[in-house]
Amino acid sequence: MNWQLKSFIQRVCASIPGGHKLYFRLQSSFGGFRNYNYLDRFRQQARIARFLTEHGKKIEGATVFEVGTGYMPLIPVGFWFCNSGEIHSYDLYRYLTMEKVSVVLRWISENRESLSKLYSDFTSENQLLYKIKLVKDLIGQPERFLEEAGIIYTAPGDAARTNIADSTIDFHVSTSVFEHIPENILADILIEANRILKPGGAAIHVVDPTDHFAHGDKNISLVNFLQFTNDRWRKLGGNRFAYCNRLFDSDYNRLFNESPLNLKDSSSVLDKNSLAVIERGFKLAEEFRGKAQEDLSRRELWYFAEPT
Numbered sequence: 001m002n003w004q005l006k007s008f009i010q011r012v013c014a015s016i017p018g019g020h021k022l023y024f025r026l027q028s029s030f031g032g033f034r035n036y037n038y039l040d041r042f043r044q045q046a047r048i049a050r051f052l053t054e055h056g057k058k059i060e061g062a063t064v065f066e067v068g069t070g071y072m073p074l075i076p077v078g079f080w081f082c083n084s085g086e087i088h089s090y091d092l093y094r095y096l097t098m099e100k101v102s103v104v105l106r107w108i109s110e111n112r113e114s115l116s117k118l119y120s121d122f123t124s125e126n127q128l129l130y131k132i133k134l135v136k137d138l139i140g141q142p143e144r145f146l147e148e149a150g151i152i153y154t155a156p157g158d159a160a161r162t163n164i165a166d167s168t169i170d171f172h173v174s175t176s177v178f179e180h181i182p183e184n185i186l187a188d189i190l191i192e193a194n195r196i197l198k199p200g201g202a203a204i205h206v207v208d209p210t211d212h213f214a215h216g217d218k219n220i221s222l223v224n225f226l227q228f229t230n231d232r233w234r235k236l237g238g239n240r241f242a243y244c245n246r247l248f249d250s251d252y253n254r255l256f257n258e259s260p261l262n263l264k265d266s267s268s269v270l271d272k273n274s275l276a277v278i279e280r281g282f283k284l285a286e287e288f289r290g291k292a293q294e295d296l297s298r299r300e301l302w303y304f305a306e307p308t
Contacts, residue, residue, distance in 0.1 A: 001030070003213035003220055007236050014239035020093065023241055024071065038074065038107050039114055044175055045078030046118050048204055052171065055264075055304065057202055059122065061085045062170035065196065067159045067189060067205075068177030071095045072104050073151055075175055080149045081115065081131060082122040084171075087150055088164065090157035093240060101142035109136040160188035162196060169196045172203040179207050179244050183255070186245075190259035197307040203261055207301040209248050210271070213237075221277045223296060229285045248291065249298045261305040268298040 009026065013019035049059055059082045066075055066089040073096060076087040108115065112132050119128055138145040146153065172193040178186060193203050210222035225233060225246065237244055247255075249268050256263040275297035278284070288296060 001216050003217040003224070006213060006216060007242060010237075010241040011239055014241055020095065020240070024095070024097075036072075038072075038104065039111065039118075041072075041074040041175075042078050042115065042118055044206065045075045046122070048075075048173060048175070048206070049078070049082045049122055051204060051302075051304070052202060053122075055202070057171070059084050059171075063168060064088065064171045064173060065159075065162075065164070065169045065193075066090065067172070067174040068092075068180070069096050069153060069155065070177075071097075071100055073101065073146070073153065074104065075173065076151045077104065077108070077149065078119075079171075080151065081119045081128065083127065085150060086152065088152050088154065088162075088169070090159045090162065091153075091155040092157065092159075094155035096153055096155065098142040101145065102139055105135045105139045105142065105145060108132060109139065160185055160192050162192060164196045166195055167198045170198055170201045172197055172201070173205065175206045176208045178205055178252070179209055179212075179247065182245055183247060183251070186247075186255055187259065190255060190261055194260040194307045199307065201307055203303070203305045203307075205303045207252060207303070208299060209246075209252075209301060210274070210299050212242070212244060221274060221282075222271055222299065223274045223277055223282065226284050226288050226296060227282070230287055232285075246288075248295050249301050250291070250295050252301060252303060256303055256305055259305075260308050262308050263303065263305045265302075265304040267300075267302045269300040270294060271297050271299045274299075 010023065013023035052059060062084045064079050064084050064087040066087065069089040069091040073089060076089050079087050109132060115132065116125065116128055134148060135145065138148065181189070197203065211220065211225040214220045214222045214224055225237070225244070228236065233246065253266060275293060278293045278296060
């Protein structure tokens with residue numbers, strides 16, 4: 001879909017009562033949810049789980065806190081497949097519906113083989129088969145499934161000010177969420193993460209700093225939004241469906257280093273196509289002209305930190 005048309009639709013939906021329900025229906029019929037790649041999302045969770053285990057963290061029985069549930073609880077379900085303990089998932093807006101949970105459960109029940117291969121390093125075949133059978137039995141009872149899986153959904157929920165006790169969380173995680181949160185609130189979320197994480201726990205956050213409109217409109221680059229001033233961008237993408245803070249790797253590294261968390265590792269992928277676009281003379285808004293070109297061209301940002 002043309003990104004300007006999508007921006008217009010998002011702005012309209014964000015401005016009317018019940019617009020989030022309309023936007024969800026449009027996404028399901030014409031947008032990204034129509035052919036959603038569930039397996040890719042589970043692969044991302046498995047990568048997080050593998051990263052944690054490779055860094056000496058035990059997932060079995062661990063209590064997990066997720067920032068940003070979204071429309072589908074795929075990351076929490078992935079941790080459940082890894083035999084974690086209780087999973088708290090906080091969202092500022094209530095996007096998750098029981099109807100969508102049932103859709104996810106149906107997909108899982110029809111893709112047992114793919115999930116068995118994906119999670120074979122984290123659980124036994126018998127445990128996974130048991131869980132997939134439970135999923136199949138509870139397709140029509142999504143609330144009971146969430147209860148059985150130990151997934152506690154809180155929305156509206158403020159990840160910067162939770163009701164969770166000190167030092168009770170093993171893993172603080174997010175995937176493609178931090179880019180949708182204002183910088184000052186991110187700073188507060190990292191402070192809160194340090195408070196609720198147990199000694200020996202870990203925060204792991206995966207960020208997509210690219211122009212999300214480019215995911216659906218292949219006629220624009222992943223850095224297309226860098227041509228707009230902050231004022232112009234607020235008008236185009238400053239709503240609840242499109243907001244992106246336009247922070248980059250250097251910004252996130254600074255936020256982690258300024259927080260009480262101890263940043264242990266960070267990584268990113270340099271997108272050569274984005275770098276080439278900028279090097280060919282793509283006109284950057286004044287706000288980004290002082291940034292290193294490679295910094296603006298990075299994607300798949302990973303941050304791994306431990307509490308102090």
